[in-house]
Amino acid sequence: MSYTSFSYLLFFLGITYVLYTLFPKKYKYIVLLCMSYLFYIVSSSWLIVFIVLTTFIIYFSAIWIDKINSIFIDVKKNLNRDEKKNLKNKLLWQKKAVVCVMLFFCLGALIFLKYYNLFSEILNFVIFQHIHLELPYLKLLLPLGISFYTLQAISYVIDVYRGKYKADYCLPRVALYLVFFPTIVEGPIGRYDEYAYQLYEGHSFHYENLTFGCQLILWGLFKKLVIADRANLFVNVVFKSPQDYAGFAVIFSIIFYTIQIYTEFSGCMDIVRGSAQIFSVHLPQNFKQPFFSKSINEFWQRWHMTLGTWLRDYVFYSVSLSQPFKKFNQLVKNHCNGYLSKLLPATTALFFVWICNGLWHGASIKYIVYGMYYYVLMVLGMFLEPVFIKVMKIFHIHKETQYFRVFQIIRTCILVNIGMLIFRAKDLTTAWNMFLSCFRDFSLQPLSSYGLRLSDLLMIVCGVVIVFIVGVLKEKGVSIRETIAKRNIVLRWTVYFAALFIVIILGAYGRGYDAVSFIYAQF
Amino acid sequence: MDNRKNLIKQLSKIGLFLVIFFICLNVFSHILLPKNNNKKSGIKYENARGFYGERKNSLDIIALGNSNLYSSFIPNQLWNNKGYTSYVCAEPSQTVFQAYALLKEVFSCQKPQLVILETDGLFTKGDEFEQITSMYMKEIFPVFEYHSRWRSIQISDFTDSPHYDTTINNKGYVYRSAVKPYKGGKKYLKKKNKRDNFNVFNQMYLDKINQLCQENHASLLLLSVPSAKAWNYEKHNIIKEYALKKNIPFLDLNTEKKQANIDWMTDTKDKGMHLNINGARKVTKYLEEYLQKKYTFIDHRNDIRYDEWNRNKLKTIESKT
Numbered sequence: 130m131s132y133t134s135f136s137y138l139l140f141f142l143g144i145t146y147v148l149y150t151l152f153p154k155k156y157k158y159i160v161l162l163c164m165s166y167l168f169y170i171v172s173s174s175w176l177i178v179f180i181v182l183t184t185f186i187i188y189f190s191a192i193w194i195d196k197i198n199s200i201f202i203d204v205k206k207n208l209n210r211d212e213k214k215n216l217k218n219k220l221l222w223q224k225k226a227v228v229c230v231m232l233f234f235c236l237g238a239l240i241f242l243k244y245y246n247l248f249s250e251i252l253n254f255v256i257f258q259h260i261h262l263e264l265p266y267l268k269l270l271l272p273l274g275i276s277f278y279t280l281q282a283i284s285y286v287i288d289v290y291r292g293k294y295k296a297d298y299c300l301p302r303v304a305l306y307l308v309f310f311p312t313i314v315e316g317p318i319g320r321y322d323e324y325a326y327q328l329y330e331g332h333s334f335h336y337e338n339l340t341f342g343c344q345l346i347l348w349g350l351f352k353k354l355v356i357a358d359r360a361n362l363f364v365n366v367v368f369k370s371p372q373d374y375a376g377f378a379v380i381f382s383i384i385f386y387t388i389q390i391y392t393e394f395s396g397c398m399d400i401v402r403g404s405a406q407i408f409s410v411h412l413p414q415n416f417k418q419p420f421f422s423k424s425i426n427e428f429w430q431r432w433h434m435t436l437g438t439w440l441r442d443y444v445f446y447s448v449s450l451s452q453p454f455k456k457f458n459q460l461v462k463n464h465c466n467g468y469l470s471k472l473l474p475a476t477t478a479l480f481f482v483w484i485c486n487g488l489w490h491g492a493s494i495k496y497i498v499y500g501m502y503y504y505v506l507m508v509l510g511m512f513l514e515p516v517f518i519k520v521m522k523i524f525h526i527h528k529e530t531q532y533f534r535v536f537q538i539i540r541t542c543i544l545v546n547i548g549m550l551i552f553r554a555k556d557l558t559t560a561w562n563m564f565l566s567c568f569r570d571f572s573l574q575p576l577s578s579y580g581l582r583l584s585d586l587l588m589i590v591c592g593v594v595i596v597f598i599v600g601v602l603k604e605k606g607v608s609i610r611e612t613i614a615k616r617n618i619v620l621r622w623t624v625y626f627a628a629l630f631i632v633i634i635l636g637a638y639g640r641g642y643d644a645v646s647f648i649y650a651q652f
Numbered sequence: 653m654d655n656r657k658n659l660i661k662q663l664s665k666i667g668l669f670l671v672i673f674f675i676c677l678n679v680f681s682h683i684l685l686p687k688n689n690n691k692k693s694g695i696k697y698e699n700a701r702g703f704y705g706e707r708k709n710s711l712d713i714i715a716l717g718n719s720n721l722y723s724s725f726i727p728n729q730l731w732n733n734k735g736y737t738s739y740v741c742a743e744p745s746q747t748v749f750q751a752y753a754l755l756k757e758v759f760s761c762q763k764p765q766l767v768i769l770e771t772d773g774l775f776t777k778g779d780e781f782e783q784i785t786s787m788y789m790k791e792i793f794p795v796f797e798y799h800s801r802w803r804s805i806q807i808s809d810f811t812d813s814p815h816y817d818t819t820i821n822n823k824g825y826v827y828r829s830a831v832k833p834y835k836g837g838k839k840y841l842k843k844k845n846k847r848d849n850f851n852v853f854n855q856m857y858l859d860k861i862n863q864l865c866q867e868n869h870a871s872l873l874l875l876s877v878p879s880a881k882a883w884n885y886e887k888h889n890i891i892k893e894y895a896l897k898k899n900i901p902f903l904d905l906n907t908e909k910k911q912a913n914i915d916w917m918t919d920t921k922d923k924g925m926h927l928n929i930n931g932a933r934k935v936t937k938y939l940e941e942y943l944q945k946k947y948t949f950i951d952h953r954n955d956i957r958y959d960e961w962n963r964n965k966l967k968t969i970e971s972k973t
Contacts (some may be wrong), residue, residue, distance in 0.1 A: 130779065130781075130782070131779075131782075134779070134782045134785075134786075135782060135785040135786050135787045135789050136781050136782040136786075137778070139785065139789075140781075140785065170783075334659070336662040339666075370659070394739060426842065582803070584803050603869075622669065622672075625669075626672070626673070626676060629673065630676065630680065633795060633796070634680065634684075634795065634799045634802050635799075635802065636799065638795065638799075639797065639799065640696060640797070640800065641800055642800075
């Protein structure tokens with residue numbers, strides 16, 4: 130069920146909201162849980178088994194870890210220092226074993242279902258073909274949102290393991306945290322302590338949350354239906370047969386794809402956050418005006434933020450704090466100068482982050498290269514920082530000047546667009562050929578040959594200008610919804626009705642437009 | 653008390669907002685609804701909606717279905733040989749829900765004795781619930797169907813009422829002359845006892861079509877036109893079972909291939925999916941005899957009220973519309 134469909138917006142969300150409001154406060158979570166499972170069954174039928182199993186696995190794993198912790202607290206009073214240390218070590222191993230078992234099942238399911246065919250292809254090529262063996266290709270079905278809910282599941286158990294919070298003994302709360310219907314398809318990848326309790330505790334009818342939530346959904350629909358799905362017309366034409374295009378056509382198709390994926394993913398997040406807000410549940414932000422970033426590092430702090438923070442907390446820190454890495458760190462400190470000993474450990478840990486980032490996006494070499502592309506950019510930025518500082522000094526360039534900031538933003542945008550080319554192209558060869566074709570044959574054909582009408586192009590441009598203005602206002606700390614809410618009813622409702630009918634009339638849906646599935650839903 | 657007052661105020665605001673919203677939806681629907689049933693006016697698949705232009709209650713037979721049907725059934729041939737008036741209300745990938753919606757439109761201006769439903773559309777896969785919801789939304793508020801007409805909007809769209817009077821020469825049939833043989837032999841019709849499954853929504857709307865026909869005193873005929881790519885015995889079995897249960901005649905021209913005499917080397921335009929003009933002539937020929945044998949239609953060829961059909965005879969089938 131698509132978040133932009135009538136059946137979701139009118140029936141699913143509408144009925145769930147009415148039931149949620151009518152149910153007594155104590156039982157409101159039951160409405161959310163049942164409707165979330167219904168949403169999952171409608172979208173993914175029997176594959177619901179996977180998410181139910183994951184729920185039980187993390188529920189019991191966290192409780193098991195909690196029990197181990199309580200054993201230590203109960204027993205430690207009667208022990209001397211050495212005994213305490215021994216017991217602590219023993220229990221730590223037990224906790225680690227529980228986490229490993231949990232990872233084996235949860236991550237194992239994700240790895241098997243999503244990456245089996247990629248790995249079997251690599252293994253067949255590297256090893257098995259030499260010994261006349263072949264791992265078969267399997268047609269595997271991927272449960273809805275497995276890449277998102279698996280990360281949420283892992284974060285919950287690891288947080289309990291790290292002692293960030295205690296295990297939750299309330300099974301419906303754990304279940305709802307994983308399966309909450311607005312987040313199941315594309316995230317955001319939430320944390321247990323951030324919103325599990327919000328979901329579970331019943332919220333009474335809240336006018337402001339209802340209206341603000343609906344406005345956020347409308348904004349998301351505007352970005353998805355008016356801009357993204359319209360940009361898709363042009364993007365599809367060029368990316369379907371890239372060999373037929375060069376110069377401006379390829380450059381614009383890459384820019385349009387960047388516009389498409391941003392407005393689509395962030396639009397989906399707005400629909401998701403708006404859907405949650407009408408139930409008075411506040412989800413974390415996933416986008417913070419990423420195209421105002423001055424560096425790639427900053428871009429990834431503003432783009433798909435919940436994935437970035439998840440990778441930081443559970444990959445970067447896990448690698449950095451592991452024993453082998455600590456030894457490596459020491460080795461580097463002993464044998465390298467200050468410059469290298471500062472950069473090598475950080476860049477090594479980052480390598481794992483970006484490999485995971487690339488692989489998370491898809492089971493293909495292309496996505497690994499996509500992750501590595503950003504890794505290389507970041508590492509180069511870190512290693513060459515002293516050179517940049519020197520060059521800036523020589524040319525008297527001040528970092529804080531407006532011109533330099535604009536230059537940095539444009540540079541980041543160009544680099545991101547190249548990344549998007551890798552992301553969208555069919556394979557790496559196509560991406561490379563398209564990249565080269567950007568520098569030749571700058572003739573332009575009529576718009577119709579790119580599947581676009583002038584009116585569609587104007588709509589995209591106007592839409593992007595509106596998104597840009599909203600972005601600038603947000604950067605300045607202006608809360609648009611609150612600002613509009615403070616105006617008189619005539620002006621306020623005029624804005625709302627205008628927005629509603631812009632989406633209904635100018636949306637690229639129905640006849641003449643292909644229904645475009647959310648890009649991130651396939652991950 | 654204050655809370656209660658506040659709640660009533662908030663709920664009234666929501667109510668008022670929704671009332672204004674629905675009024676606006678109606679206004680925009682009126683503006684954007686095509687004012688004629690031709691392509692220029694922007695009507696949805698005008699070929700299937702040419703029945704609006706036919707004289708009121710003048711059609712004997714209405715056929716609903718997808719592209720398989722509009723490639724197979726030639727109303728002008730049926731007129732030429734038997735004098736029965738018919739129209740093919742078929743659209744590309746028409747679902748049973750769309751067929752139901754279109755049939756309601758048909759009954760608003762025609763009183764056909766027979767409704768033929770091509771059965772391939774009953775197996776269209778997709779998000780059925782969304783298709784039904786979307787169908788009703790578009791029916792109630794045509795702005796959802798015709799919103800893209802904002803590009804070609806004219807002053808008359810604000811003032812005029814719809815006036816659907818355009819006729820289509822080929823009465824919904826789409827002429828195809830290409831020949832691309834199907835070389836799969838009889839594989840596609842290997843006799844099996846297994847049966848396909850009906851989706852619950854598809855069956856529900858098939859029942860609704862049946863009921864709508866009964867309410868409008870029209871007979872229903874389930875028809876499967878030859879398609880080597882789209883049809884198989886599992887589909888045949890389930891439709892046959894349903895037809896027997898509901899006492900509806902079912903004519904499968906795939907299994908009765910011998911009678912229809914389809915030659916897959918010459919009669920298909922795209923390797924077995926759709927028929928070309930050769931195949932369509934054979935299918936229509938077979939239907940002519942079948943309809944004459946099983947139903948009692950009047951031959952209108954000498955009736956001056958149907959002169960337009962005789963004049964239309966002069967225009968060739970080989971035109972695109």
